[in-house]
Amino acid sequence: MSTNLQRRAARHPRAVESGLLSLLLLATLTGVLVTRSVTDGQTVLWPGVALSVLACAALLWRRGHPLPTLAVTAVCAIAEGALGYLLTPLLMGPLLVAQYSASVRVSRRTAWNSALAAAAAMAVTGLFLTTFSHQLILTSLNPAAWVLMVAALGSYVRVRRQYAVARAEHAAQEREEDARRRVIEERMRIARELHDVVAHHLALANAQAGTAAHIAPANPGQALEIIARLPETTAAALRELKATVGLLRQDTDPDEVAPAPGLDQLPDLLASCSAAGLDVDVTVQGEPQRLHSGLDLTAYRIIQEALTNVTKHAATPTARLRLVYTPRHLTLTVTNDTSAARPTAGPVAQGGFGLLGMRERALAIGGTFHAAPRPEGGFEVTCSLPLHDLDARENESESTT
Known part of the structure; x- marks a missing residue:
């Protein structure tokens, strides 16, 4: 079942993106309504809704422009805090998603600098701009902690991806080295085979010719007999050489290749x-x-x-x-x-x-x-x-x- 869902998601990436952002917007609006109910309607509803919609819409550019997207969502969160909304994880959903995307896609130093800046902005907003200043943990430390935690998660995912890429490159390099080693071994094997075939038969032919030349003055009949056997030696050399070289040809008929001696x-x-x-x-x-x-x-x-x-x-x-x-x-x-x-x-x-x-x-x-x-x-x-x-x-x- 999960495999079918993954295949459908791969075939319709835009639909999946729209669905996820819609769910995120629904969660953010839930955060707006929760804050409004906690404050007994003291916060203005429609500005919070508009800021939530803007923050979720900015996430459409998070892959190509992660840092500008992070800045837009952070400004929206600060504005919502200034309007009196409690910066809960639901309300900060777009900011947390943008922070995760930035931590995954930018360098380690840039990711942590942006995370510290966003966390500091949330802490300052909770301290000076909200109506919940008497609850330090709830208004300042909690939003900053959520930003830093998501940044740590994104950094971990980035490191894992880099490790996977490095491992894949290392595996590809090992395969190339193994293929290169196999080619060298095959060349050495072929060189040995050719050396054995050529050296043996040529040495025999040379020895026959030398022996015939040595005994020709004293025994010409035996010399002629040795010379008559020379074609047999050279023919055997040609047959074995042809069989060895034929193994290198891709179009060689296996029935035509002689078995190994x-x-x-x-x-x-x-x-x-x-x-x-x-x-x-x-x-x-x-x-x-x-x-x-x-x-x-x-x-x-x-x-x-x-x-x-x-x-x-x-x-x-x-x-x-x-x-x-x-x-x-x-x-x-x-x-x-x-x-x-x-x-x-x-x-x-x-x-x-x-x-x-x-x-x-x-x-x-x-x-x-x-x-x-x-x-x-x-x-x-x-x-x-x-x-x-x-x-x-x-x-x-x-x-x-």
Whole structure:
């Protein structure tokens, strides 16, 4: 019911304004009649009625001109007091409404200055201009107290509104910062994906070309065989790059987007490494578990980047990959050593985004990452990824869908 009334009031603001002012005028006229009855008809009726009507009419401009409206209603109240009317809250209704509006709409200092001026005027009027001077509390203190109380109420409402506005602005700023943070995170994620896709396949193609060039004088047949596999590597790079970039397009058909890679595609990854001349020895310990999509992609990308680094920088033709499944963690270890020499297609890179990307991927899902040279030679990458939140993540995903 209240909601319907609020909607009707919002649709007809002028009618609501007129109704409220009519009620206020009725209350003010009641105050005039009460004073006249108390004084046994000694006060003049029609001037009091005219002043009440003028004060209520002035309230129509209280929103755009709060201080002039307050001045007009205060003058009307003073004039009524001078005519012998008792300044009751009913008679002072227009003044109290004007004081509230001024306290809500003007600054704190201006509001209190106007309130003190109005209260002082009411006190002086009660002391010197009315016929009730023998009752100090009723004629002076009471009207001044009502003005100050309404001013305090208006100041409180103004502060609450300012707080609500500041809170809304703060919430909007937090939403903008959160959106900006999400955009940055998405850019970082896309950058990692593009780096992993491009770096891996280009490193394999570079290693294949370097190996073919190295063995061509002694074994041209094997060199031609390696070169013949180059189109497969570049085609795989193009397919994966197209799938990754396609996620950024709004008009991409979901059926055309390939699923994110995971450990089920590990044999294909090892085959591409073998085509580039890198033999990978894989060891699996523990019972393999089903991984959620985020963890599956993270594990695959870390292995892919680690083997890519071995292909680009290591001086050995072999690497060891160990996957250890426990009830709570999946540990990945990629190791290479310097037990055998192999040709390199270029100098060893002194820096890049590979290790940084692997570390970010691991930390993003609550895992740990460590990469460092081995004391006996070579390099080792170790990553531990948590499995305990798999059910929680899946339940959260199902609840959002």
